[in-house]
Amino acid sequence: MFPFERREIILDASRRSKRVTTDELLQLTGSSIATLRRDINYLLDKGNLKKFRGGVFYVEKPELKGNFLYKHRMKLFYREKEAIGIAAQEFIKDGDVLVLLYGTTTIHVARQIDPNKNITLITNGIDIVDELRHKPNIKVIVLGGIIDYSNNCIEGPTVPKMLCEFNPSKVILGAGGITGEKGITNYEFLGSTTVSEIVKLVKERIVVADHSKFGRNVLTNVMPLSDVSVFITDSGIQEKYIGLFKDYSIDYRIADIKSPSRVP
The missing domain is CATH 1.10.10.10 (Winged helix-like DNA-binding domain superfamily/Winged helix DNA-binding domain)
Structure with a gap:
């Protein structure tokens, strides 16, 4: 370790x-x-x-209440995020049109996608685009807007407006915090506004988040738990938070963290 x-x-x-x-x-x-x-x-x-x-x-x-530097956050709970990325593949089918939003967990979802799958993937994640460049069967559509280099993403009001031109069946997104009271919350005001507008446009909403995100609220609200279709987390989650899934009738998967590799 x-x-x-x-x-x-x-x-x-x-x-x-x-x-x-x-x-x-x-x-x-x-x-x-x-x-x-x-x-x-x-x-x-x-x-x-x-x-x-x-x-x-x-x-x-006080400085830990805000957003961590992106490279630092990439290292946090790396094995858990990797396992979550593997578990998320169950929900990515050949022929899918899906949205994969930026984040340090969603990048692992992109990394694990089978290169032989024929899917259309819409994203605002700069590193997700880079990750998929060697998977030519995956058609990547990049949503346009303001580049936020600190989070390797594209955000702003034009991002959800561009998404209106497409018909994705599902969206996969991360979270900064998760509670029953506030639902899904995130660190960045502009980024969270972008995400909250996007999730309204897609019927199936899949949240990927490691166990450390549960039980805390961060800066801005994204969506209530009642709007979440599926949660994918890791086996470090406390039992009381699994109860939240049951309370809100949310489908969920708990990824095994025994086998994933360490930080390269």
């Missing part, structure tokens, strides 16, 4: 439980006590954690 993976596990555990013991972290990370101490000291120096006797607790930093 890479250092950033261990540290994200530590942060995730402390964020969710507020307080977490050293013994619990040893079990979660599978690391030695010496390695765990180094990781904890690193996070203490960054101001992400504070110590108590026998463990640590999470410190909410």
Whole structure:
């Protein structure tokens, strides 16, 4: 396991439980006590954690409430996102016309698409376009608008307007936060407005999100849970959030994270 993976596990555990013991972290990370101490000291120096006797607790930093740098977010929960990308292939059929929106999880969906499938894929993700360049059977349509280099995407009011020219049967999108109260939320105001307008135009809405996104709301609302058709997440999800799927009669898949590879 890479250092950033261990540290994200530590942060995730402390964020969710507020307080977490050293013994619990040893079990979660599978690391030695010496390695765990180094990781904890690193996070203490960054101001992400504070110590108590026998463990640590999470410190909410204002800069972490906003959007992470895209390259950094690509590394977070990499194996979970990869597994979700594999699981999402069940919903991509030969002959489909679908929308795949930008994101650090949806890029894994694009990466796993069978190059022999004949599909039409509509996207606003710059890295998704790049990912599909070696899959000539996939017809890629790029939605036009304002380029946001910080998130490798195209956004703005012209994006959903252009989508009106097509008839996709499904949309696959990520999420910044997921709760029963607010539904799907996202970090960027303009990007979220673009996404919320797009999902209104497509009947089947598939949300791909790793377990860390559940139980938190971020900046702007995208859509309520009642509008979600399918959730695809990973096996790190807590049971209480699986209950949300059942409460809202949402179909769901839980991806196994044992087999996917690590960050290349």
